[in-house]
Structures are given as structure tokens and as C-alpha cells.
Amino acid sequence: MRMHADQVDVSVDMVTALVAEQFPRWRELPVRPLSSTGTVNALFRLGTEIVLRFPLRPCADPELRAELRREQEYAVLLGAHLPVAVPEPLGLGEPGEGYAGPWSAYRFIPGETAEPDRIGDLDVFARDLAEVVAALRRIDAGGRSWAGSGRGGPLADHDAGVRAALAASAGLTDTARLATVWDRCREAPRHDRADVWIHADLMPGNLLVRDGRLVAVIDLGTVGVGDPAVDLVPAWHLFDAGSRQTYRQALGVDDSTWERGRGWALVQAINALPYYVETNPVMADTARRTLRAVLD
Numbered sequence: 270m271r272m273h274a275d276q277v278d279v280s281v282d283m284v285t286a287l288v289a290e291q292f293p294r295w296r297e298l299p300v301r302p303l304s305s306t307g308t309v310n311a312l313f314r315l316g317t318e319i320v321l322r323f324p325l326r327p328c329a330d331p332e333l334r335a336e337l338r339r340e341q342e343y344a345v346l347l348g349a350h351l352p353v354a355v356p357e358p359l360g361l362g363e364p365g366e367g368y369a370g371p372w373s374a375y376r377f378i379p380g381e382t383a384e385p386d387r388i389g390d391l392d393v394f395a396r397d398l399a400e401v402v403a404a405l406r407r408i409d410a411g412g413r414s415w416a417g418s419g420r421g422g423p424l425a426d427h428d429a430g431v432r433a434a435l436a437a438s439a440g441l442t443d444t445a446r447l448a449t450v451w452d453r454c455r456e457a458p459r460h461d462r463a464d465v466w467i468h469a470d471l472m473p474g475n476l477l478v479r480d481g482r483l484v485a486v487i488d489l490g491t492v493g494v495g496d497p498a499v500d501l502v503p504a505w506h507l508f509d510a511g512s513r514q515t516y517r518q519a520l521g522v523d524d525s526t527w528e529r530g531r532g533w534a535l536v537q538a539i540n541a542l543p544y545y546v547e548t549n550p551v552m553a554d555t556a557r558r559t560l561r562a563v564l565d
Contacts (some may be wrong), residue, residue, distance in 0.1 A: 272308055272548040276325035279311040282320060283367045291362050292374070295319070296322040306382075306474055306551040309490065320361060320377045333412025334371040336490065337361060341373065344493040346500065347466075351404050353397075354378050354477075354485040378485045380477030382506060389481020391512035397483040398476070399519035406465040413464065413494045420469040421495015424532045425455045429535055437543035441532045442560050447535065450563055454532030458525040467495050471503045472537075473555060501530025502537060505562040513562070535563050 279301050282350035289296040298316035305312045310322040322446055341358035348355045381387050388394045397447065415422045431451055435444045469491035470477075477485040501522065506512045517527060537557035545552040 270548045272545065273325060277327060277368070279313075279323045279325075281313070284313050284323070287362060287365045287368060287372070288315065288321070290365060292360060295401055299333040306549060307488070308545070308549065308552060309488075315374070315473055318377055319354075321362075321372060322375065323368065323372045324370055327364070327368055327372075329364055329369055334361075337371050337373050340489050340492070343489050344375070345382065346408065346556070347405065347486075347489065347492070350408050352400055352484055355489065356485075356487055361489050362479065366529040377490040378487065380479045380484050383473045383476035383478050383483070385473075385507060387478050388507070391508055394478075394481075394483055395508055396519050398471070398503060399516055401483070401486060402468075402471075402497075402520060404498055405468060406489065408466045409451060410464060410466055410494050415495040416493055418432045419491060419493065419495075420499045420533065420536075421464070421493060422459070422500075423459060424496075424529050424536070428455060428538045431539055434543060438539060441542055441546060442539075442557060443564065446564055447539065447560060450533065451535055454528050454535065457528035457532065460498065460526070460529065464494045464499050466492070467491055467499045469479065469495065469499050470507070471500055473503075473507055474551075476503070476507075479496050496529065498526045498529035499533050501527065502534040502559075504530060505534035505538075505559045508562075510565060525556060535561050538563070 281302060285300045295315060298319070301314050303312040303314050303320065310324055313321040313323070315321055335519060343359065344356050344358050348357065356378065358373065359376055360374040362372040362374065435448055438444050441551065468486060468489070470488060475486060475488040477482060477487060504516050509517060522530070538556040540551055542556040542560070545556070
């Protein structure tokens with residue numbers, strides 16, 4: 270089932286032809302689709318070492334290509350500083366027959382997405398993830414600040430969207446209690462220190478585990494500079510009450526930042542729930558779990 274009205278179908282034959290034309294050194298490698306609950310890209314395995322990412326909403330707008338290029342540049346930056354693996358960029362594809370936009374190639378990282386039942390010890394995982402976030406924050410931002418769009422700016426800017434999503438979620442979750450929590454979060458004191466590097470989408474699907482331990486952070490399309498509270502969202506996406514506090518303590522989070530983090534988790538989950546409730550059950554279930562945790 271389509272998640273977006275304007276998404277395109279990306280076939281193995283299409284991908285095979287694009288690879289053969291643009292990356293002839295890879296033309297003999299087999300292509301197979303990868304199952305994914307992601308909402309932005311169709312994924313394909315190329316041979317054993319490469320993963321290809323095709324935006325579901327391709328276009329020839331130069332900004333999309335610039336976004337993919339930035340994502341690869343950020344992968345190199347983060348790869349030099351983080352204590353876990355990040356995707357290694359291998360190439361950037363161009364529009365071609367049957368596909369109207371740019372696409373990207375990365376080194377494949379083996380692992381499973383970080384659903385709670387795949388994590389060996391939640392407290393250990395919370396500390397491991399906190400080390401990643403702390404390392405991300407230590408990267409020199411060069412005086413940069415939030416770019417003015419996306420996550421990482423004033424939480425209150427999302428008020429209209431949250432209220433619309435709450436209205437659309439009637440019958441799906443406890444919208445009355447969530448509205449009260451939202452009011453409290455958006456009124457928390459704003460971030461008043463220098464912005465830091467943030468991943469901004471530390472969803473379970475963007476964290477890879479092997480043998481129950483965190484081994485990689487993937488999907489860097491939202492990486493940027495902004496409010497550090499944004500990267501607190503896994504506390505509500507993934508953790509129980511005890512490991513949530515482990516994560517908070519490991520990062521030394523004050524009350525205002527914690528409430529903004531709760532607000533960012535609410536923003537992400539309440540927008541996802543009504544949008545994906547029919548088309549992406551895994552994403553909808555993650556949203557429900559997050560919203561229950563937000564209410565704890």
C-alpha cells in the first residue's frame with residue numbers, strides 16, 4: 270500500500286538499468302529489494318556490500334540533489350567522530366530512464382533495526398546511545414545555528430501542526446491528555462545556548478543492533494545543527510521508565526531540555542500516527558508506543 274499519494278514505484282529492473290548505465294563497474298552485481306518500514310526511500314541491496322537509496326518522491330529539483338550530497342558529506346563528518354558505524358557514501362546517482370531524480374549508494378551495514386525485543390539490555394543500550402549523542406554534540410559546529418526549517422528550532426513553531434494531528438487522531442490515542450502534555454512542553458524555556466550537531470531522527474529504524482548492542486546510526490538526511498533536545502526522542506521511542514532515566518543521566522539533561530525532548534517526541538509521533546495508521550503499521554505502532562511513554 271502506498272504511503273504517499275505522490276510516491277513512485279521503483280522496480281528491480283529500473284534499478285538494474287540505472288546502475289549499469291551510471292556505474293558500469295557494478296553492472297554485474299545482483300540487485301534485490303530490501304524490506305523496509307522507512308517512509309522516505311526505497312532500498313535495494315547491490316551485491317553484498319552496497320545499499321542503494323531511491324527517494325520515493327523523486328524530482329529534478331537541484332535542491333534534492335543538494336540534500337543527498339549534504340547527507341553524504343555529513344556521513345563522512347560523523348564517521349570520523351562517532352563511536353559506532355555510520356553509512357559510508359559510495360556514489361551519487363542521477364535521474365535516468367523511468368526515474369526522475371537523484372539517488373545514492375552507501376556501503377551496506379549489517380544489523381537489525383532497534384526494536385525493543387532486539388535489544389539485550391535497555392540500560393546498556395541507553396548508555397551506548399548517549400555516548401553517540403554526546404560525541405555528536407562535541408563536533409565543532411563552527412558557529413552555525415539552526416537552518417530555519419525542520420527539527421531543531423523553536424518547539425512552539427510546531428503548535429499548529431500538532432493541534433491538527435491531535436484532531437486527526439481522535440479515537441487513535443488519548444488526545445486530551447496529550448494536548449495537556451503538549452501545552453506544558455511547548456511552554457518549556459527555549460534553548461538559549463549554542464546550537465549543536467543533531468541527528469534529529471533517532472527512530473528505532475535508524476538505529477542498528479547486532480547481538481543486542483548498538484552498532485550503527487543510519488539515515489542521515491535530517492542531520493544538522495539545532496536544539497540538543499531533539500536527540501532525546503529515543504527516550505520515549507525505545508526506553509522504559511528506568512532506561513529512560515539512564516539515558517537522561519548519561520547526557521546530564523536539565524528539566525527544561527528534558528521537557529522539550531518530550532515535546533519533540535510528541536511532535537514526531539502524533540504527526541506519524543494518523544498519516545501512517547493504514548499504510549505503515551510498524552510506524553504507527555512506534556508512534557503509539559511513543560505517545561504512551563510521553564504520557565508517563
